[in-house]
Amino acid sequence: MQLKPKPQHYLQWLGATLAAVLTTVGLAVTSARATTAGMVFLVVVVVTATQAGLVISLYSALLCAVSFDYFFLPPIHTFILAGPQEWVSMMTFAVGSLVAGRVAERARKQKQQAEQRREDVERLYLLSQEMILHEDADGLIRDLPALVAKIFHLESVVLYMQDRDQFVSTIAELSELFKANLRETTGGAHVALANQDGYEAHALMVGMRAVGAIAWRPPNLSKEVATAVSAQVGIALTRATAIEANARMEASREGERLRAALIDSLTHELRTPLTSIRAAATTLTQAEGLDDESRMELATIVDEESARLDALIGEAVEMAQLDANVLKVQPEPRHTRTLLDHAVEESHTALGRHQVTLMVQEPDRLAWFDAKLLSRVFRHLIENAALYSPPESRIVLRSRRVSGRLEFEVEDSGPGIDKVDIPHIFKKFYRGKKGAKLGKGTGMGLAIARAIMLAHGGDITVETNPESGCTFRFWVPLVEKQIDEK
Template sequence: MFKKKLLRFAIVSLLIVVLAAVMVLWSSRVTLNQIGQMNTANALLNEHLQLSSTSYRLFKQLTDEILFGQFANQSAVRNKRAIIAESLGKIRLLEIQQREALGIEFTAGSIEDTDALEALIDSIIADFEQIVENSDPVDYDDRIRFILEERIDIGFREAINAAVTRQQNVVDALNSRIDGIHVIILWTAISLAILAIVITLAGVSSLLRAVERTREELEYQVAQRTAELTSANTALERSDSIRRNFLADISHELRTPLTIIRGEAQVALRREQRDHEEYRTALRCVLEQSVALSRLVDDLLFIARADSNSLRLNRQPVDVVRLLHSVVEDTRALSEHHQIQIECAEDSVASAVIDAERIRQLLVILIENAIRYSPANTQIILRAKISEADLIIVVEDFGYGIEANELPFIFERFYRGAQTSKHEQGMGLGLAVAKAIATAHGGRLTASSTVGEGTQMTVVLPRELQREMA
């Protein structure tokens, strides 16, 4: 088994080495060919520059002879013309080689323009010779000016510049091609290196996997058992933490009303004679605290049942709009006492299969919270709408708002925000109960708020529990 894997690994490695060698040979050959073409292009540039320099010296010598009456050295003229002819011959030969190597696309017009350049040089020399032979003073200056300006400064210079520019373009194209080849070689080398690394790692991994399979299996079993024990320990720690926090919170919440009840009873019994109104006041205080205790116990029992998934809901088809209006009526006395107006705005008429009493309890909690943390002469809007998948009920107020750092914690049990100390004291269970009701219905309760502008509580119930009414 190991021999077969080693043999396969060796064969693949050998193929990679062979492929790398082929790439090196190919890149070397292509690079040498491109370097040769670069040398040809540079040689053509040099020959064109040599041709330009020699031609200008010849033209100057012929011009001096005409303008200053200095007889040209015919031997020097013949020498320059021979050099020009030699340069043109070299240029033709190099251009033919270049065209055969690069094709007409790269060398279009080169050979043809060289023929035209030779004809231009010959015609300029012939014009000088004609002026020398026929020195008619009538148009003597115009003819010289025409040769110097039109034939040499414009025609000859443009022809030389065009040839030089064409060869420069060839050089640029060759440089671009070489750069492209270098990029191909670079990425090919990188790819081969990556492939070699991957194959090496895969081969080593394959060889080691067979050896370590048993150890990995044992480690997996140990890790699985450790994870189970860790999870169980975490669950126990969390349960213990929840228990301790619950006992601390409930002890705190129970102590105050019990202390008040005990205090009122002790005061009522301590004095032998008290009038009827004093007893009524004491009993009224005891009743209020007993009601608060009863509500606290009910909320705790509800949350406990929700945590244990033993909460039972009496789901029935309910007219949502009618339910919203009844909630508004239930909270009207409290809202009028605080001089706050509640408006019910339904975007659509719908029924929902829900526990009406529990949803009523949820909405009353949200509205009472909104009243508690809103200034007088403001408004609370209660509205319901149907989306594609959900029934959405929104309670929006324009009160003091909730700080951004408090929003993540407002649904936790016994949590009281910074505004609590400024307004009516709550037990910190209302929003926890409201969220538990929404969760029990398979929905969710979320909050968004801007300090100084108000708060929006959104109840979302799954669409499959609702159906639209006609």
């Protein structure tokens, strides 16, 4: 395929011609001497060489030499040189033009090379920064071909990952022959050319091991830049793969830690009600000497501890469902007062003799939310409030609309939460110092509440005061629709 000359190339030839013509006219009008004319023509040749290159500077030197001979060397207006002095002047001008043109051309090329090296360094730096932003191997592999093509202005880029036998390309179709050639490239660090497709391919080497290959078209990158690109890509892919593997290992270790914590917590919490149930049941089986009041008391112990055991198992199952992402939000139009009334009724056993106050902002228009999920959040928060607050103390439930949110609060009169515990209070199995000291709770309730709120598109926070207790505030996006309340 023949390349068409660029318009800029024509302009350079035209500029050299005009420069020689205008210089000749200017010197002729000013009646310049031969010595002056020769120096001026030499300057024109040097300037042309620095701007347009050696070939055009030679063309300019030829035009200037013809003009110099015809208009300024005797005899004037002829191409005949009168004597030795004129021959010396012409030869001096010709040699000076050639030497000056070569020097100027060399300086121009050195400048271009310096600029090219600077651009290459900037592009390599940009490539490294963009690759560092990817910490997952899949994302880096997916985006890398387009990234290299964009930064280095390439027509197409193909990436081959050896361990996955995976090809990722900026074009849709790759020939089987090209794929085979790219696979062979991973056998060493040498350049492989898939001539039938016009690609240049390099192995991605990390140390002495090849992790894949990369190819691009057209093959217009310098050897140094191509080597640097393949080295950076290989290192970045290895780094992302290592980070991903480390994250999987860390997640596995965290999962093991959480499972161990769950087993320890459940073992401890389940053992207490089981011990009470077993003791009461054993006493009941040995019924001799027990009056009706004692039997009723033991039966009550079995009933209460069974309920506690059921609640513990329910929390464990609930946490497992949240971890498995099987929770589905099903919003329905509800009044917030109905939600609060239901939450109090559902938690009446845990509330005991606590005084419960409901504060609902009016008008209490219908809003869309999952009442079942929010009831579970209220249940956990109300049970915690009743558990840690003094008997017969006040517990306040609030609802209001604030800045596009449907906001709820549960306020208790307990001992509050230590500031060091607040950043961790919603983590699974975390129990604050005061809760652990009292031996209450499993460390799952608040984690469950937050997971439910996040699934609902909201969140939960806590404010604490040692003198007035805690206020848990949670919210969901406010969605109101006109509904026939017939």
